[in-house]
Structure formats: C-alpha cells, structure tokens
Amino acid sequence: MLKLNSSFRSLASRSLSTRQLFYEKRGKPEKVVQLRTIELADTLAPEEVLIEWQAAPINPADINQIQGTYAVRPSLPAAAGLEGAARVSKIGSAVKSVKPGDQVLTSYVIPGTWTDFGIYDQKNLIKIDNDLPIEHAALFKVNPPSVYLMLKEYAQLKKGDWVVQNCANSAAGKQVIQIARILGFKTFNVIRNRENLGELVKEMKDMGADEVVTEDELYDKKKKIKMPRAKLALNGVGGKSSLYLATALESGGCMVTYGGMSRQPTQAPTAPLIFNDISLRGFWLMTWILAQKDERALQKMYADLSGWMKSGEIAPIPMVKRSLDEHEEALAEAQVKFDKKQVFFMKKQ
Incomplete structure (x- = not known):
C-alpha cells in the first residue's frame, strides 16, 4: 500500500475507494505518473470534510513539479495535481464553513487534485460560487x-x-x-x-x-x-x-x-x-496568498472573477476533456500542445 498524502486521514476502518494519480519518482510525467486505487476512511473527524472532485487541469506547474524542476518538491510518493474544483459530499460534526453540495477548491498548499474523492480539514477548503460552471471552476484557482x-x-x-x-x-x-x-x-x-x-x-x-x-x-x-x-x-x-x-x-x-x-x-x-x-x-x-492577513481582499477577487465568468465577459478556456485513465496521453500532450488545456473530468461527460 502506498503511503497516503498527508491531507488524508489514516484510520483503521476503511470503506471508500478512490482512484488517484501518484508518482513515486520524478521524471517525464507521462512515464512516472501512475493510477492507483486507495482506500479512504469511512468515518470523518469533527473538522473533516469529504469532497468529490469534479474536474482538474494539467498546468505547467504540475508538469514541472513531477519533473522535479518546480520550486516546491513534495516528498515521494506524491499525489499529483495542484488545481481543480470539487463538491462537498459529507461533513464532520464540527464543520461550519461548508455544507454538502457546496463547490470548493483546496487551499494553495494542498496538492492531490487528480483523484475522485478526498478528505480534508475544513480550514484547507475554499468555498467558491456554487453556480460557477465547472469549466470555469476547475481552472479558477491559479x-x-x-x-x-x-x-x-x-x-x-x-x-x-x-x-x-x-x-x-x-x-x-x-x-x-x-x-x-x-x-x-x-x-x-x-x-x-x-x-x-x-x-x-x-x-x-x-x-x-x-x-x-x-x-x-x-x-x-x-x-x-x-x-x-x-x-x-x-x-x-x-x-x-x-x-x-x-x-x-x-x-x-x-x-x-x-x-x-x-x-x-x-x-x-x-x-x-x-x-x-x-x-x-x-x-x-x-507568495501573495500567504501574505494576506485580510480575507476580504481574497473574497473580493473571487467575487469579481466569478461575476465576470458567469456574465460571459470571461470565456471558458478551450479544453480537452480527459478521464484519469487517459493520463499518459493527456500528460504528453500537455507538454507540446498549448492552444487547449488538458483537463481531467472525473465523471463521464
């Protein structure tokens, strides 16, 4: 069994299976990234949230991180994917910041978006506009x-x-x-x-x-x-x-x-x-995110961007929709084709 990403809670009782893209060594992404099935806890701690990932793009930062040339080098094995959008499926007894059905991003320090499900502490989730279309929400974070x-x-x-x-x-x-x-x-x-x-x-x-x-x-x-x-x-x-x-x-x-x-x-x-x-x-x-002491600046930025996207003033980025099973081809094309973004959609479109 692979060592799980630190954002997951390891408990003895497990029942929810999730597919996730991992890499155990750095190198060519299309060669080193693998699709594994892991088990998540069936019980949430009071502050934890179970989310279901909807879609997640392949960005240059993802490629560089897997290659080992990015400024941030996670310990190995590592869960891949730095950006994406998810919906809240279940919340712990003490969670107040989100509710089931809310659309969320993970915080800027939490990787592992190329997966079906994940369990995160509520403090590591960012609630975004529930009505923001997934084609925008998946690429909203970066x-x-x-x-x-x-x-x-x-x-x-x-x-x-x-x-x-x-x-x-x-x-x-x-x-x-x-x-x-x-x-x-x-x-x-x-x-x-x-x-x-x-x-x-x-x-x-x-x-x-x-x-x-x-x-x-x-x-x-x-x-x-x-x-x-x-x-x-x-x-x-x-x-x-x-x-x-x-x-x-x-x-x-x-x-x-x-x-x-x-x-x-x-x-x-x-x-x-x-x-x-x-x-x-x-x-x-x-750097900007970590320097912010007032959440209002972040929320205003998100509100401005969401409004422009929903009004059509910002169009969705052209994309190629991929399944996690197509990761090898998607990662290869992400490095040579730049007119369209390669995006993993976790459910069939």
Whole structure:
C-alpha cells in the first residue's frame, strides 16, 4: 500500500475507494505518473470534510513539479495535481464553513487534485460560487487570480493604457486579454508562429486583443513593428522575447515575470534600466496568498472573477476533456500542445 498524502486521514476502518494519480519518482510525467486505487476512511473527524472532485487541469506547474524542476518538491510518493474544483459530499460534526453540495477548491498548499474523492480539514477548503460552471471552476484557482493581481498590483494603470505580453495564446495570456478588456486596458500580444495563425489571431481579437503579432514579425527589422509604450509588461517566456517586452516599457514601467516557457534567462535592456528606471519583478501566486492577513481582499477577487465568468465577459478556456485513465496521453500532450488545456473530468461527460 502506498503511503497516503498527508491531507488524508489514516484510520483503521476503511470503506471508500478512490482512484488517484501518484508518482513515486520524478521524471517525464507521462512515464512516472501512475493510477492507483486507495482506500479512504469511512468515518470523518469533527473538522473533516469529504469532497468529490469534479474536474482538474494539467498546468505547467504540475508538469514541472513531477519533473522535479518546480520550486516546491513534495516528498515521494506524491499525489499529483495542484488545481481543480470539487463538491462537498459529507461533513464532520464540527464543520461550519461548508455544507454538502457546496463547490470548493483546496487551499494553495494542498496538492492531490487528480483523484475522485478526498478528505480534508475544513480550514484547507475554499468555498467558491456554487453556480460557477465547472469549466470555469476547475481552472479558477491559479490563472484567473494570477492575471487579476498582475494587472492590478504592479502598475497604476488607467483606462486606455497598454499592457504588452508574450505567451499571449496560453491559458493565462488569453485571460490577460479578457480581464484587461474588462478593466479598460489595451493589450499588445506576442505569440509564436504556427500553421493556424489566422484562426488563432481571430480568436484572440474576438476576445478583445488590440494587437497580435508573432515573435518572427517582431524580430524582423524589415517589418518595423512598433510596440506601444506601456506601463506594464507580462513575461511568461523569457529569452529574447522578454528583452523586447522590457524595451517597450515607458519610464517607471514594470515587467512582471511569471513563467519561463523558453527555458532561457529573462533579459532586459541596460539603458532603460538606468535612464528610465524600469523595474523587473517576479510573480508567484503563493507568495501573495500567504501574505494576506485580510480575507476580504481574497473574497473580493473571487467575487469579481466569478461575476465576470458567469456574465460571459470571461470565456471558458478551450479544453480537452480527459478521464484519469487517459493520463499518459493527456500528460504528453500537455507538454507540446498549448492552444487547449488538458483537463481531467472525473465523471463521464
């Protein structure tokens, strides 16, 4: 029997079986992740909650954690999956924060979302809007709050201001386009060239993108593409692409790095650093979450995002729905196909 994730309570009496994706060593996700059946306690402690997972995505952070290249390295064997949405099935006698049927996320320090059921202490659950569709709720924990905070915390943007970004066709990039549009900001979006370029550009402009260019077009001196002056640049790629973003910053502007898809160091031009006092910042959602002492900021963010999603102002991220049994194929595709998110749905759709 595998050692269970620490979020599960180990009791002598067990009756509920659950499938869960585990890995016993770090490496290529499609090779090391395995599907196991484990038993959960049939009795809940007073503060515990039994939840049934509905859907959970494969994010770059999941891939990196399984590979062993992420900042957080759980002890092995480890339960996989950092994000997802669930419904409360049963509560302990002292639980007051949630009730059966509530839609919940697990806290930002609890992994193990690629499973059917889980038992958690009530303090490790976050209640979200019960009416938020699962296509939004499953991907609600990471990208939407990250984008919301990057757009609000690092520059004093006014309506009509430009935000420049690379990795613009990723799940996070598409939400930058939509949330910036809602807040009244313009976006200049850099993507990689591809076969379906025209189709992708149309999709992004339908979301609200003001300008979309490829890296090849941006780097081609003959095309003379002029980037707008911006107070904020969002960098998810690094390398040469980040250099161009930083060059677009106006005096006092800020480039926020939240990812490094190129696996190359983030670059910045020397003259703007010295003479324009531009700044380079890093963003990790966990840092902001752990620093919050007032829950009202978190709840306002969730309420804003939920409202925009339910009204249709933020569209669901395009996804490929997978069963847990399809984990090998889903993990392989998550590393090479970025236009659609691979998402585990625990029940047949």
